[in-house]
Amino acid sequence: MAEILKYDRVDIAYNGRRVVTGVSFDLQPGEILGIVGESGSGKSTVIKAAMGLLGPSGTVTRGDIWYKGKDLPDLSPAEMRRLNGPELGMIFQSAGASFCPIRTVGAQLYESMTEHESVTKADFTHRACELLQKIGFEDGMRILNSYPFELSGGMQQRVGIAAAMLMNPSVLFADEPTSALDVSVQKQVVEEMLLVRESFGTSIVIVTHNIGVIGAMADNVLVMKDGQMVEYGETRQVLDDPREDYTRTLMAAVPRLRRD
Amino acid sequence: MTPTVRKPKIIKNSVRTRLIVFGILAVLLVICSLLSDHLTPYDPYLQDLSNAKAAPSQQHVFGTDRYGRDMLSRVIVGSRTSIFSTLLLVAIITAVGTVIGVFCGWHGKKIDTVLMRISDMFLAFPGLVFALAVAGVLGGGLHNAIFALAAISWPKYARIARSQTLAQKETPYLRAARLSGSGTVKMLAKHVLPNIIGPILVTSMLDIGTMMMELAGLSFLGLGAKPPIAEWGSMMSENRALFTTVPWITLAPGLAIFISVMIFNLLGDTVRDYADPRTRGR
Amino acid sequence: MQPILKVENLTKVFKSNGRPDFTAVDHIGFELMPGECLGLIGESGSGKSTVANLITRLTDLSAGRVVLDGQDISSLSGRGLRDAYRKMQMVFQTPTESFxxxxxxxxxxxxxxxxxxxxxxxxxxxxxxxxxxxxxxxxxxxxxxxxxxxxxxxxxxxxxxxxxxPRLLICDEATSALDVTIQKEVIQLFGRLREQLHLSILFICHDIALVQQFCDRVLVMYKGKIVEEGVPDEVIQAPRNEYTKRLIESIL
Known part of the structure; x- marks a missing residue:
């Protein structure tokens, strides 16, 4: 099967200082790839490059990011805006912060949807409710009519995922989507992302420092350290039988619950 | 296929350069006003009625006033009154406002509510009306003008200092200092004040221009500096009647106010950008 | 043996205008013995950080008593409180902001x-x-x-x-903001210091696995109350409380 997203020897620099070196990976349709690493490893920078979110001083100085025949770093900001949303979706660490506090969730989702396609309010409501139901919300209407502050942090995050999925992107990028959440809610968010993949066949790239989250949902893992790839392979192999010393140190440091 | 190579974008940091440029300009201005006695081409108080209301010329760059006094010399001498009274005023409101604000924020409770309601009252007062009232009670003059403006301007600083202090109270390092056995005075002096003074100083820098205008405005209305003391606002006022016949006569003090206010405003803006770490890197 | 820290009936009610009072810590009590490492776990909003602030008196108590090494410190202020800090210190969650x-x-x-x-x-x-x-x-x-x-x-x-x-060290999420490899080193440091200095530790943490590794005993907090107490291995393998059960099941 042909990959949907391909990173080919990507270097990224901020203000001329290189922070990511030689990152390559392929993402198949429906695949979940986890990128793990500690702070400063450049893991978030890697996905920001695909979304055009590197900011004014960041550049992909070498390498290519191929998506449907387009080399993403060479696209103009206008072309990038057309892709962001309908093709490439994004979830952030705290979805709550990206909602405007004084308008209902529904109104904001509708607005972001009309940016990309012409859709009537009734049509939108129908689609949104259907989607919310699919990813586990029983009463979609109530969610659409609530204000962000009326939802808990975990709910906000799940609504954030729903918001990204409304435009049915082929690839969903998630930057530390569970890090601000309590463990009991983390599990719900992970389950919701798995449900998204099952229902829509979306490919997901999830960046996190939480090895537990990776173990629970990723097919493949890319381990990063100091801007470089340390290990890239199938999740079970990397987590249970790492080849590299650094990965071994990392895995040994993760506190694991002894249950038996 | 070989990977594409692209040129990195490098964004230069211009805030520091701006800070240096405007800083130097402001310092020059202050030095000028300090040395004003030695910089004047003529005696600013020397009357020469035979040469009154002269147009700008080689001898008198900005012309002379109705008593034949050289306008350029008067503007230079006036800088001392204008700039120093402004700086004094800003220093007073910064100090008074900060002390009250820190006290309110730290202490809280009833005294905080009372002082903040008082500051609300002053904020609700139209500045000029209050200054007129003060001048009416205490009489005109530069000192009373400064007093009047200070009385209505401190609440802004008190509010900033109060909210900054409230934020500081919640910081882990202040809690750590408390656990280290530091008393109130020590915590305020060592940790709170140094950390809140930045935003307050930025506000004072931005206020220098405004205060200079307000003081000049009061002098223009005859409530500030009294003749024959050279002060920019009162100079404009003195010569206002002649504006239709000899239009250049208000040019010198007007320009002086314009340029100094501009320099201090730009400096204030730059200091604000520099103090904010998010813009410092740009 | 006398406990180094004894907390009785500790309560904190936050009052705010227009909204109902919020009871962050609801009549809790526990003891910490010399040399012991006691874990306090709970999710955000459970009141566990408020407990730390109450014990250190950085926040005023609404009700209850804090007894440090036999001395009731609940109503101390000024010099008396400063002297109490000789026996009790705290490590905060955000290292950089704590300086x-x-x-x-x-x-x-x-x-x-x-x-x-x-x-x-x-x-x-x-x-x-x-x-x-x-x-x-x-x-x-x-x-x-x-x-x-x-x-x-x-x-x-x-x-x-x-x-x-100090004799008592309170760690309020002291390793949560750190990367796992660093977290491991810091935990090792705590372990070493604990032996060298005979420290008693109150270890407030949301990571149950870490508490299991490091603590002798654990308290589970939920909505301001202590819902379960015991040896970590036992609590994790056979939780008695419904909430504790859910919490442990949700760990990935």
Missing amino acids: DPRRRLGDGIGESLRNFGNCRAEVKERVAELLVQCGLTPDFAEHYPHQVSGGQCQRAAIARAIAIE
Whole structure:
């Protein structure tokens, strides 16, 4: 099967200082790839490059990011805006912060949807409710009519995922989507992302420092350290039988619950 | 296929350069006003009625006033009154406002509510009306003008200092200092004040221009500096009647106010950008 | 044996205008024995950090008693409270923010020593020793908090906490902001110091696996109340409380 997203020897620099070196990976349709690493490893920078979110001083100085025949770093900001949303979706660490506090969730989702396609309010409501139901919300209407502050942090995050999925992107990028959440809610968010993949066949790239989250949902893992790839392979192999010393140190440091 | 190579974008940091440029300009201005006695081409108080209301010329760059006094010399001498009274005023409101604000924020409770309601009252007062009232009670003059403006301007600083202090109270390092056995005075002096003074100083820098205008405005209305003391606002006022016949006569003090206010405003803006770490890197 | 810390009926009610009162900590009580490491787990909003602030008296109590080494400290203030801090210190969640950004690390570490009457030269020497003891080098005293990494800063914060040789150390999510490899090193440091200095530790943490590794006993907090107490292995393998059960099941 042909990959949907391909990173080919990507270097990224901020203000001329290189922070990511030689990152390559392929993402198949429906695949979940986890990128793990500690702070400063450049893991978030890697996905920001695909979304055009590197900011004014960041550049992909070498390498290519191929998506449907387009080399993403060479696209103009206008072309990038057309892709962001309908093709490439994004979830952030705290979805709550990206909602405007004084308008209902529904109104904001509708607005972001009309940016990309012409859709009537009734049509939108129908689609949104259907989607919310699919990813586990029983009463979609109530969610659409609530204000962000009326939802808990975990709910906000799940609504954030729903918001990204409304435009049915082929690839969903998630930057530390569970890090601000309590463990009991983390599990719900992970389950919701798995449900998204099952229902829509979306490919997901999830960046996190939480090895537990990776173990629970990723097919493949890319381990990063100091801007470089340390290990890239199938999740079970990397987590249970790492080849590299650094990965071994990392895995040994993760506190694991002894249950038996 | 070989990977594409692209040129990195490098964004230069211009805030520091701006800070240096405007800083130097402001310092020059202050030095000028300090040395004003030695910089004047003529005696600013020397009357020469035979040469009154002269147009700008080689001898008198900005012309002379109705008593034949050289306008350029008067503007230079006036800088001392204008700039120093402004700086004094800003220093007073910064100090008074900060002390009250820190006290309110730290202490809280009833005294905080009372002082903040008082500051609300002053904020609700139209500045000029209050200054007129003060001048009416205490009489005109530069000192009373400064007093009047200070009385209505401190609440802004008190509010900033109060909210900054409230934020500081919640910081882990202040809690750590408390656990280290530091008393109130020590915590305020060592940790709170140094950390809140930045935003307050930025506000004072931005206020220098405004205060200079307000003081000049009061002098223009005859409530500030009294003749024959050279002060920019009162100079404009003195010569206002002649504006239709000899239009250049208000040019010198007007320009002086314009340029100094501009320099201090730009400096204030730059200091604000520099103090904010998010813009410092740009 | 007398407990180093005894908490009775501890309560904190936050009052706000227009909204109903919020009881963050609801009549809790526990004891911490000398040399013991007691874990306190719970999710955000459970009140566990408020407990730390109440014990250290950084927040005023609404009701209850805090007895530190036999002395009731619940109504102390000023000098009396400052003396109590000789026996009890805290390590915060955010290492960088727990040091004054405008002062050098050494200044923060030595603050308590100066406040309790040591002279400048003594303080300097002691700070250097403390830094070494916490796995750093003496030159870290000259660094500013933003110049060092989170892990190094937390080591400095631990050095500050143990400077006046307290008997009780309260760790409020002290390793949560750190990367896992650094977290492991810091936990090892806590373990070593605990033995060297005979410290009692109240270890507030949301990571149950970490508490299992490090603590002798654990309290589970939920909505301001302690819902379960016991040896970590037993609580994790056979939780009695419904909430604890759900919490443990949700761990990935």
